[in-house]
Amino acid sequence: MLRYLIRQSQGLFYAAMLTSAICGVCAVLLLTQINNVLGATHQEAGQYLGLFVALVLAVLFFQVVASCLFERLCQQTHAKLRRYISERVLHADYRQLEEVGGAKIQSALSEHCLKVAEFFVRLPVIVVNGIIVVGCMAYIAWLSVDVFLMSLLVLGLGSIGYHLVHLKAIGYLTKAAKEQDYLYGHFRSLVDGAKELRLNAQKRQHFSEKVLGDSIEKVREQRTVGMSVFVISTAWGNFLIYAFIGLVLFALVADSTQRTEIITGFAIVFIYMIAPLENLLKALPAANIAKASAERIQALTKHLSQDPCSTVSQKKINSFKQLELQGVTHQFYHEPSDDLFMLGPIDLSFKPGEIVFLVGGNGSGKTTLAKLLVGLYQSKTGELRLDGEKISADDIDDYRQLFSTVFSDFYLFEQLLDIPSAELDTAANQLLEKLQLNSKVSVTDGVFSTRSLSQGQRKRLAMVVAHLEQRPFLVFDEWAADQDPVFKEVFYRQLLPELKALGKTLLVISHDDRYFDCADRVLRMDHGQLQHQNGIAA
Numbered sequence: 268m269l270r271y272l273i274r275q276s277q278g279l280f281y282a283a284m285l286t287s288a289i290c291g292v293c294a295v296l297l298l299t300q301i302n303n304v305l306g307a308t309h310q311e312a313g314q315y316l317g318l319f320v321a322l323v324l325a326v327l328f329f330q331v332v333a334s335c336l337f338e339r340l341c342q343q344t345h346a347k348l349r350r351y352i353s354e355r356v357l358h359a360d361y362r363q364l365e366e367v368g369g370a371k372i373q374s375a376l377s378e379h380c381l382k383v384a385e386f387f388v389r390l391p392v393i394v395v396n397g398i399i400v401v402g403c404m405a406y407i408a409w410l411s412v413d414v415f416l417m418s419l420l421v422l423g424l425g426s427i428g429y430h431l432v433h434l435k436a437i438g439y440l441t442k443a444a445k446e447q448d449y450l451y452g453h454f455r456s457l458v459d460g461a462k463e464l465r466l467n468a469q470k471r472q473h474f475s476e477k478v479l480g481d482s483i484e485k486v487r488e489q490r491t492v493g494m495s496v497f498v499i500s501t502a503w504g505n506f507l508i509y510a511f512i513g514l515v516l517f518a519l520v521a522d523s524t525q526r527t528e529i530i531t532g533f534a535i536v537f538i539y540m541i542a543p544l545e546n547l548l549k550a551l552p553a554a555n556i557a558k559a560s561a562e563r564i565q566a567l568t569k570h571l572s573q574d575p576c577s578t579v580s581q582k583k584i585n586s587f588k589q590l591e592l593q594g595v596t597h598q599f600y601h602e603p604s605d606d607l608f609m610l611g612p613i614d615l616s617f618k619p620g621e622i623v624f625l626v627g628g629n630g631s632g633k634t635t636l637a638k639l640l641v642g643l644y645q646s647k648t649g650e651l652r653l654d655g656e657k658i659s660a661d662d663i664d665d666y667r668q669l670f671s672t673v674f675s676d677f678y679l680f681e682q683l684l685d686i687p688s689a690e691l692d693t694a695a696n697q698l699l700e701k702l703q704l705n706s707k708v709s710v711t712d713g714v715f716s717t718r719s720l721s722q723g724q725r726k727r728l729a730m731v732v733a734h735l736e737q738r739p740f741l742v743f744d745e746w747a748a749d750q751d752p753v754f755k756e757v758f759y760r761q762l763l764p765e766l767k768a769l770g771k772t773l774l775v776i777s778h779d780d781r782y783f784d785c786a787d788r789v790l791r792m793d794h795g796q797l798q799h800q801n802g803i804a805a
């Protein structure tokens with residue numbers, strides 16, 4: 268994932284890395300100048316002044332440029348990641364999207380994206396300090412090969428210890444990232460379940476303490492332990508540095524002829540190197556958090572297989588003569604209860620200008636069948652046929668454009684999402700009048716004046732949206748359930764016949780048995796199986 272993102276902004280990334288590297292090199296050169304001045308007489312020191320000032324300015328300049336470039340990279344990455352995940356979600360198989368759930372997607376779009384993007388802000392710290400440490404090591408080698416070999420040994424030991432601890436810490440951070448996905452679900456419940464939580468103090472307390480509270484605590488605990496483990500590894504690194512300094516000062520150069528000179532040189536290098544080394548060790552955990560977040564994003568997007576048709580097709584299907592479902596099946600497996608719901612095999616056909624009612628008990632499979640019909644669910648077996656032609660996976664998005672739906676869990680966007688025009692506004696406002704909503708809502712430039720309506724009124728608004736799409740097939744899933752008796756009458760006796768007269772095919776999922784006579788056909792679902800009944804309902 269990180270590699271993919273780097274590839275996406277290659278130019279910016281390499282420019283930022285290069286300026287960071289130059290900054291690091293200048294910082295090491297500055298160290299050698301400081302050391303030169305320390306070993307020089309007062310007269311000699313003057314000749315180093317120009318280079319010293321130039322190097323200080325260069326370090327500052329490249330540091331600022333590198334940080335700005337990495338900040339830009341961070342923002343670019345953040346935006347790209349958000350777009351990438353949004354696109355994957357937009358084109359994901361609908362059933363898989365249902366399985367993944369909103370919480371994981373929200374967690375990925377907000378926190379995981381941010382953590383990955385932040386990696387690019389930490390990168391200059393890692394690069395600059397890494398180069399300073401390597402440069403210092405090279406300088407140590409130039410001063411004394413023995414000390415350099417010893418420092419390599421110390422670094423080797425430090426790396427092994429760091430790596431072992433690091434594995435442990437990463438485990439905690441990954442667990443925290445997983446728990447965070449659940450936490451986002453609980454955050455949603457805070458708003459979606461606001462009514463229930465207010466009306467039952469005991470449940471509210473349980474939710475607050477046991478559900479939300481426990482989840483917040485788990486994330487806090489795992490992250491704290493993970494980060495503490497990193498702190499321990501940093502301390503281990505620091506211990507090794509000080510042990511090494513002691514070794515050099517008291518043992519390695521103890522009886523050297525140029526003792527004072529060498530010790531002064533090393534003391535400067537060590538002092539100069541400690542802060543970058545610490546910064547490096549501190550920046551690495553952030554990189555690891557980014558890695559854990561990137562893995563969560565990857566796991567999510569991997570789970571969402573893409574519809575084969577990801578672009579808007581030019582092929583528009585505006586009408587049909589016959590639509591058939593042949594041997595179509597679907598199944599839901601509920602793991603906790605080991606329960607399997609099987610729908611079908613279903614054979615069914617529709618013609619333009621007919622009203623078909625789909626009736627049956629709760630959980631009998633009516634909505635599932637409607638989702639199969641409109642191409643939201645893929646059939647396990649069997650096929651959809653339009654005018655005798657089989658609908659393949661490549662055609663499914665074109666096929667879906669035949670339908671306008673109002674499912675019982677419909678979503679109302681704040682705008683019509685069509686290209687705004689005066690005609691569209693006029694048509695929408697006329698429909699609002701027809702559905703007796705004109706005193707509450709109006710449409711201007713394709714945007715609704717309000718969506719703060721009763722559930723029944725919101726459903727009427729959803730009907731306006733569906734109507735405006737001018738598709739040949741309309742599906743209403745218990746649309747009339749929230750309507751008052753007067754408007755129920757309008758829906759069944761006036762609106763449906765008007766739509767039928769326009770040549771539309773209508774699949775109406777309904778429990779209103781007093782209106783079953785409005786249908787040309789009534790289909791009854793029972794435990795996932797379809798029973799055809801002609802004419803008026805049984």
Ligand SMILES: Nc1ncnc2c1ncn2[C@@H]1O[C@H](COP(=O)(O)OP(=O)(O)OP(=O)(O)O)[C@@H](O)[C@H]1O
Nearest residue numbers: 365599600608627628629630631632633634635636
């Ligand atoms: N997203 C889902 N994930 C898992 N199981 C599901 C899902 N949607 C529906 N089911 C299961 O499929 C069965 C049929 O559900 P469906 O919503 O199609 O019934 P329905 O006839 O529309 O019911 P109702 O009249 O209550 O709306 C149910 O037993 C339900 O548990």
